Amino acid sequence: MKVIIGADKDGVQAKDELVRDLREEGYEILDLSKEGQDFVDVAIAVAKETLKETNNGEDKSATAPRGIVIDRWGTDAFMAANKLKYVIAANVSDEHSARMTRRHNGALLITLGTAVVGPELLKSCAKAYLEAPFDGGRHMVRIDMVNKMA
Amino acid sequence: MAKAVISIGNDHIVTDIKERVTEHLKEEGYEVIDNGTYDKLRTHYPIYGKKTAERVVNGEAKLGVVLCGTGVGISSSADKVPGARVALVRDVAEAEYARKTLNANVVAVGGHITGVDLIKAIVDKFLTTEYEKTPEHDALIKKIDALEGPKPEQTGNEHFFDEFEKKWEEGYYHD
Secondary structure (H helix, E strand, O other), X not given: OEEEEEEOOOOHHHHHHHHHXXXXXOOEEEEOOOOOOOXXXXXXXXXXXXXXXXXXXXXXXXXXXXXXXEEOOOHHHHHHHOXXXXXXXXXXXXXXXXXXXXXXXXOOEEEEEOXXXXXXHHHHHHHHHHHOOOOOOOHHHHHHHHHHOO | OOOOEEEEEEOHHHHHHHHHXXXXXXXXXOXXXXXXXXXXXXXXXXXXXXXXXXXXXXXXXXXXXXXXOOOHHHHHHHHOOOOOXXXXXXXXXXXXXXXXXXXXXXXXXXXXXXXXXXXXXXXXXXXXXXXXXXXXXXXXXXXXXXXXXXXXXXXXXXXOOHHHHHHHHOOOOOO
């Protein structure tokens, strides 16, 4: 699976460690982090690329690309990314939310804040999200509703 | 004398938690607009996320609170309301940061993730923290606001989701 990832200056260290781990596990990584980017820039870059790779989020198959954004708090990248049509982003700080947001919301990307989530927890949240399937079914009606919102 | 008006909304799986938070807010002196849902009948979080955030943006309420299982679905829909700045949090520090720095006007929590006492503490901190106005913070908010345009068909439209509710009733969606 391809993972589209980005971090601002507060997330870069955690991002580098996560990228190394994910590569070892066989994930394909596209790292969009650039120096001087703030969390809005990075959240939008990851969201747009992930949208593009998933046909506006429609591809929710087990192998569909997913996005991960790491900054200081996670809330700000979350706030910015959700403003884009077809983006369902989740700010998570526990593995259960990370898993459930893929299963029920089909989240296109997750945001993680290094001020909130410690290094090991961050990795296990990322993996829980990447390994989770999408449940579809009744959850699709809610996703269709969210996606109608601009 | 009531403090401020708070707009609150939730989906069917956390109605009991919403009621406990609402009761707490009333005890604290807030006036609460409860946008539903009001029972445990299966319904859809975007309806309540949209309603709750719109009441904040149009000035009927000062701030908003939204809850669903993980908080994700309802916060994502609330954030798609123009003018809404939604923070999905699991702790008090993040809630405080979002108010202070991003002037977040809606806070979201996962009713199945975060314990009810912590939810109350998060909401209390969110409602009592003021935006710290600086040129840097203003610029950040402007940058986030620039991601959205006016949405006349969506805004205030109670029938916006009708087509999906109809399909739901007709059994189009099933597990």
